Amino acid sequence: MDLPDLLDDWSWNQQSISSLDNIVAFYLEEPSTPDWDSLKSYYPACAGGEDRRWICKGDEYDWTIFEVERGQWVFVKKEALSVPRFLVAEFI
Structure with a gap:
């Protein structure tokens, strides 16, 4: 599996969630809950x-970890949307 550093140390179950957008979800198996302290240390800008939600945006990617059901955590990565800066500035 092609996972970011730190997350690749955890155990995941990979499943496609959208054939149209080619989005793949990774369901966390071990640990049972994300290690938030490690994530904050390794990815301080996220x-x-x-x-119950973790978001990391880069120039070329968007990463999200969220709880879909009680105790079931999912990691989703996708290519970042390119939004013109003037649109972003209007919402800040």
């Missing part, structure tokens, strides 16, 4: 972890 946000979340306290509210």
Whole structure:
């Protein structure tokens, strides 16, 4: 599996969730809950972890970890959307 550093140390079950967008989800098996402290240390520019959601945006990717059901965590990665800067500035 092609996972980011740190996340590749955990055990995941890979499943496609959208054939149209070619999006793949990774369901966390071990540990049973994401190690939020390690994520914050390894990826300090990313946000979340306290509210059952973790988001990391880069120039070429969007990563998200979220709880889909009680105790079931999913990691989704996809290519970043390219949004013109003038649109982003209007919402800030």
